[in-house]
Amino acid sequence: AQSVTQLDSQVPVFEEAPVELRCNYSSSVSVYLFWYVQYPNQGLQLLLKYLSGSTLVKGINGFEAEFNKSQTSFHLRKPSVHISDTAEYFCAVIQTGANNLFFGTGTRLTVIP
Amino acid sequence: DAGVTQSPTHLIKTRGQHVTLRCSPISGHKSVSWYQQVLGQGPQFIFQYYEKEERGRGNFPDRFSARQFPNYSSELNVNALLLGDSALYLCASSPRTENTEAFFGQGTRLTVV
Numbered sequence: 001a002q003s004v005t006q007l008d009s010q011v012p013v014f015e016e017a018p019v020e021l022r023c024n025y026s027s028s029v030s031v032y033l034f035w036y037v038q039y040p041n042q043g044l045q046l047l048l049k050y051l052s053g054s055t056l057v058k059g060i061n062g063f064e065a066e067f068n069k070s071q072t073s074f075h076l077r078k079p080s081v082h083i084s085d086t087a088e089y090f091c092a093v094i095q096t097g098a099n100n101l102f103f104g105t106g107t108r109l110t111v112i113p
Numbered sequence: 114d115a116g117v118t119q120s121p122t123h124l125i126k127t128r129g130q131h132v133t134l135r136c137s138p139i140s141g142h143k144s145v146s147w148y149q150q151v152l153g154q155g156p157q158f159i160f161q162y163y164e165k166e167e168r169g170r171g172n173f174p175d176r177f178s179a180r181q182f183p184n185y186s187s188e189l190n191v192n193a194l195l196l197g198d199s200a201l202y203l204c205a206s207s208p209r210t211e212n213t214e215a216f217f218g219q220g221t222r223l224t225v226v
Contacts, residue, residue: 004155032213043117043203043217044156051213090155099169099210100146103155 002027004091004104012110013081021076021107023091031093033074034101035065038088047089050074061085086111115140117206117218125224126194134189134221138206144168145187146212147179150201150220162187163210191223199225 007022025031032051036044048059055067065076074091091104118137126132138145144163148156161169162181181187185206191198201222205215 036217041219043219044205045217046215049213092155094212099144099161099163099212100158100171101148101156101205101212101215102158105153105155 002031002093002095002102004093004102006089006091006104006107008107009105010108010110012112014112015083016080018079019077019081019085019109021089021091021109023074023076023104025072025074025091025093027072027093027095030096032096033065033067034092034094035059035063035074035076036090036092036103037061038090038106040087044090047076081109081111083111083113085109117204117216119202119204119218119221121221122219123222123224125226127226128194128196130194131190131192132194132223134191134202134204134223135186136189136204136206136218137186138204139216142206142208142216143185144207144210144212145181145185146205146207146215147187147189148203148205149173150203151197152200156203159189161210161212168210194225196225199223 005024013019034049035047050067092101146161147159150156158171160179165181176192201220203220204218
């Protein structure tokens with residue numbers, strides 16, 4: 001069985017401040033890890049993913065995430081947020097050998113002017 | 114190139130009715146997956162089709178069915194609609210069965226009244 005826990009349902013942050021959105025997972029086998037962003041009334045857009053190699057992954061829009069196997073975490077970070085970053089962010093996993101993405105419940109990031 | 118297209122964008126149905134949702138994948142992608150996103154939750158996997166064959170099924174009742182056509186487009190059918198089926202239905206396309214490169218459409222917002 002697998003699970004994804006996004007520890008914060010809502011994160012308010014002031015514009016140009018740094019932000020970290022937390023994600024922990026559990027799985028009995030190795031996994032691939034993803035962060036998706038969803039803007040209001042839209043589908044999901046891939047921010048970044050970890051498949052193998054360097055544990056620090058850089059994505060679009062200035063976001064990055066670090067895979068920590070010992071802590072089973074994949075936290076998303078951005079050093080300076082913009083108003084346009086206001087959206088819902090989803091952490092997801094795929095167990096190696098499986099086909100379907102398993103999503104967390106999401107974190108709503110609100111950037112305050 | 115066109116992305117993943119879904120139709121219709123919005124739909125209102127009455128309890129007990131049947132609904133068909135449609136998805137056209139990115140050109141060259143042979144895998145289509147369907148997800149249900151209930152308000153305030155992360156997407157949940159319903160089905161995956163690859164090369165017209167079902168490759169995965171999530172924990173959904175038999176009222177949910179899908180198929181994939183020779184041109185790789187797909188339909189999701191839901192019979193005997195319940196109020197709880199109200200959700201955003203997302204389609205994702207991928208070049209391979211392993212959804213490490215999944216691209217999502219804008220979704221179909223289904224409201225059951």
